[in-house]
Amino acid sequence: MDSYFMRTGAHQYTATQLTSGAWNVEEQHISPTLGLATHIIESDRDARRDDDLVIGSLKFDILGVVPIGPYDFDVRVIRPGRTIELVEATLNHGERTIVIARAWLMKPGDSSSVAGTALSHLPPREHMEPYSPQIDWQGDYLKTFEGFRTQQEPGRAQVWQRTHTDLVDEPYSALARSAGMLDVANGLSVREDPTQVAFPNVDLDIHYFRVPDFSHQPGQPSDWQGYDVTVSFGDGGLGLTHTWVHDQHGPFAAVTQCLTVRP
Numbered sequence: 001m002d003s004y005f006m007r008t009g010a011h012q013y014t015a016t017q018l019t020s021g022a023w024n025v026e027e028q029h030i031s032p033t034l035g036l037a038t039h040i041i042e043s044d045r046d047a048r049r050d051d052d053l054v055i056g057s058l059k060f061d062i063l064g065v066v067p068i069g070p071y072d073f074d075v076r077v078i079r080p081g082r083t084i085e086l087v088e089a090t091l092n093h094g095e096r097t098i099v100i101a102r103a104w105l106m107k108p109g110d111s112s113s114v115a116g117t118a119l120s121h122l123p124p125r126e127h128m129e130p131y132s133p134q135i136d137w138q139g140d141y142l143k144t145f146e147g148f149r150t151q152q153e154p155g156r157a158q159v160w161q162r163t164h165t166d167l168v169d170e171p172y173s174a175l176a177r178s179a180g181m182l183d184v185a186n187g188l189s190v191r192e193d194p195t196q197v198a199f200p201n202v203d204l205d206i207h208y209f210r211v212p213d214f215s216h217q218p219g220q221p222s223d224w225q226g227y228d229v230t231v232s233f234g235d236g237g238l239g240l241t242h243t244w245v246h247d248q249h250g251p252f253a254a255v256t257q258c259l260t261v262r263p
Contacts, residue, residue: 004018005071012071013073027067036176037073037099038103038175042055052108060099061099063099083106128149132146158228160225175212183201186259198261199261206245212247
């Protein structure tokens with residue numbers, strides 16, 4: 001199976017053509033890059049520790065666009081700890097920093113006696129229409145997805161998607177693959193024609209309340225991931241995309257994206 005990135009050095013990955021789009025086909029779509037940053041953080045954790053810290057939240061600041069090419073990366077522990085730590089990864093293209101990723105890692109515990117949520121489940125795929133993001137967007141990255149969608153109105157939709165492409169050409173986790181599919185949320189139910197109004201996101205934050213249950217076999221399609229998406233534009237050039245993310249058991253995380261809206 002093809003991959004979005006190839007390992008090309010001890011501190012370097014190189015993007016393949018499959019990362020292209022969606023605002024500009026000559027640039028990388030930032031979504032798989034966020035999965036790569038998650039993979040880098042998890043790989044660093046596994047090299048330093050042999051316990052079971054899990055990622056509780058991820059914050060990605062997107063500092064610019066990047067051509068399809070290599071990333072160099074650095075990782076550092078900002079707040080070390082036995083049960084909680086904060087880790088930062090930076091991805092650079094040449095002299096430019098493109099993404100700063102921060103993850104809170106936490107020691108898991110048994111909270112099953114109080115577990116629960118008032119959030120509802122997504123409708124099953126069988127109750128949705130086949131969907132491809134290519135109806136609104138360009139580039140090879142979005143061609144690697146298949147999906148189903150129910151759209152209530154522009155800016156409000158429920159979607160199931162999966163990818164047929166590996167994140168990277170080395171072992172990686174289901175969580176990293178999932179994180180690498182989340183930035184697409186901003187384009188799943190467009191409020192306005194993206195050829196007439198630009199609304200790119202400058203960040204992406206993920207807050208987990210449980211570890212998602214995805215089977216994971218590199219070289220095989222990902223499990224289906226669900227998106228309950230709401231896109232809002234204000235009247236002063238700001239916007240917000242909010243998404244509850246689902247696995248087969250229901251919601252497991254909230255994702256927010258801050259938008260700059262440019263008619």
